Amino acid sequence: MSRATTPAWTPVCPLDRLDEDRGVAALVDGVQVALFRTADGLFAVDNLDPVGDAYVMSRGLVGSRGEVRTLASPLHKQVYDLTTGRCLDVAGVTLRRHRVRCRDGLVEVRLRQEE
Known part of the structure; x- marks a missing residue:
């Protein structure tokens, strides 16, 4: 990707507005993003649940499976690895x-292009 087409960093909110292990939704360049602050750091994923096809991931449950930091969809409870995005x-x-x-x-947040 050339430098000219690299998405810019978009300011979203002060860090102290994010509670640990709770999500918040933000609109970044027209894309709904779910932000999470955990003991392991910051995570940003699409707010769109890929299975339930609804914008609800910011209301998901942060947890873990072993050493993997996870996010469970509030709709059908599919669990995702917050680091890779892979559904477990x-x-x-x-x-x-x-x-x-x-x-x-x-x-x-800097939006990632379609993977």
């Missing part, structure tokens, strides 16, 4: 992840 319950299903960082106390 349904083969071939993934949740699109986005880059996220905290800079000067401000959470920023």
Whole structure:
């Protein structure tokens, strides 16, 4: 991807607005994103549940399976690896992840193109 087409970092909210292990939805360049702050860091994924086809992932349950940090859909309870986006319950299903960082106390997201 050339530098000219690389998506920009979009400021979303102050870090202290994100409660640990609770999601929040944000609109980033027209895309609904679910943001999560955990003890392991920040995560950003599409808010669209790939199985239930509804914008609800920000209301999902953060947890773990062994050492894997997970997010369970609030609809049908499919569980996703927050690091990779891979569904741990349904083969071939993934949740699109986005880059996220905290800079000067401000959470920023850079959308990832279709994978």
